[in-house]
Amino acid sequence: MTDAVCRSCAKPLAGRAGRTGRSSVYCSAACRQKAYRERRAAPVDTARGLIEEVGRQVEALVPQPPSVFYSGVTDLASSVGRLRRIARVARDTANDDSVTRADVTKEPGSPVPGDEPATADHDAPQATAPRTSPDQGSGPRDSVTRPPAGRTSAGRTSVTRTPAGQQAVTQPSVTRPSVTRTSVTQGSGPHAALGESDFAALVEPYRRELRVHCYRMAGSYDDAEDLVQETFLRAWRARDDFAGRASVRTWLYRIATNTCLDFQRRTARRPQRYEPLPGMNHGSAEPPARITWLQPYPDEDLPSADDQPDALAVSRETMELVFLAAIQHLPPRQRAVLVLRDVLGLSAAETAEALEMTVASVNSALQRARPTLRDRLPRRRTEWTAEAGAREREVLGRYMAAAESLDLAAFTDLLSEDIRLTMPPNPYWFVGRAALTEFLGISLDPASPLFLGHWRHLPARANGQLAAGGYVRRPGTTVYRAQVLDVLRIEGDRIVEITSFEPHLFPAFGLPLRLPADR
Structure with missing residues (x-):
């Protein structure tokens, strides 16, 4: 871990013994949320400033193109919502002698003399935040409710x-x-509050x-x-x-x-x-x-x-x-x-x-x-992908072993005839065993100028499917570096689809970004 203290409050961070992959940089959920709010804090915090901001946003509105128009209206609605909240607080406190008068030149939540300081970034609701309504979960309802699972016959309306x-x-x-x-x-x-x-x-x-x-x-x-x-x-x-x-x-x-x-x-x-x-x-x-x-x-x-x-x-x-x-x-x-x-x-x-x-x-x-x-x-x-059992886990093990031993024949035996491989966001794709085997043969052959290197794998699970985190040791190096996360769709004892993803998500799966050569 590069940071020993919380980025928000500077308190020491607790270690996570025995857990590889992603590390926290905040000591609590409250600090994590506070840091996000501070990054997104609005620069305008007075009623006068908001009024001026609303004026600028109105003047900048253009009806075309629609996406720009929508974005402008959304920003305008957000500013108006914050201004409305300032006015509401001022109105509610104007005739109540039991509370300190609200300063309408400040955002609600700013410290008022004689009161406890409020949270600094206490903003008004954005226009896109939905309105609340009576809880539909209490009491009888006349609304249309989805039938309980298994109660509707197939095809019935x-x-x-x-x-x-x-x-x-x-x-x-x-x-x-x-x-x-x-x-x-x-x-x-x-x-x-x-x-x-x-x-x-x-x-x-x-x-x-x-x-x-x-x-x-x-x-x-x-x-x-x-x-x-x-x-x-x-x-x-x-x-x-x-x-x-x-x-x-x-x-x-x-x-x-x-x-x-x-x-x-x-x-x-x-x-x-x-x-x-x-x-x-x-x-x-x-x-x-x-x-x-x-x-x-x-x-x-x-x-x-x-x-x-x-x-x-x-x-x-x-x-x-x-x-x-x-x-x-x-x-x-x-x-x-x-x-x-x-x-x-x-x-x-x-x-x-x-x-x-x-x-x-x-x-x-x-x-x-x-x-x-x-x-x-x-x-x-x-x-659909079956729940992974012993047979599917065996296929995954053979898949990882074939790659690590650079055994193209063993790899090919695992592939269905209509195997499909895609690599989002990259433009590479292959459909069919012959096309994929041709591609793999080049990258797994040490004599090929396009030989990628030697492989190691760690098992993982993604989207309810078996997956493998692949690490490559390039020729002339001694460390295996994260290369690809392969998510497999397996039917029987064959792999019918491989979706390969970039390695920056390894920490989210608890996978390290590097493996030692002597693993």
């Missing part, structure tokens, strides 16, 4: 009336019926499941980490507006979903097709979809009932790379609706409230999303 009289159509889910409904509506009390430590204690229990949610929405582990931090920042700014009518989990999921939607609007990423590279045999099959931002997710970071009794039950199927790649083809709002409805199990009414849509719009988006997704998912359930 059920219709329920909503309070507004709209027909909400529930079609068969694109995932297995064993997907558990998320408990996102458990009750909680008001949590306004929380300090940093109390706020961290309130939201940190949901970090893992929110990261999974953001990962499904974004398809990237790195982006999911950032989106969770942004979710907590928005929640911190909106904490005084959270009156506890909805549960903390419901509140955080709404903010997280809208944070992801804002991110997707800004990036406007779309899957493309791989293209042939000059002089390279890719095979005769059609090029697969290329999703440059796709990243693996460590199984170790999935929520567990051992961590908290009400932890989100994660369906392994909805974490597979084939599912994550498929939903990236959906428009952002359709993707959000499908994840909330079919993966998390929210009702149409709950989803509509979270996304500020009507129930009819939610049902329409879901009806469009499901066929698109089915077209890109395996047709038969047997084509």
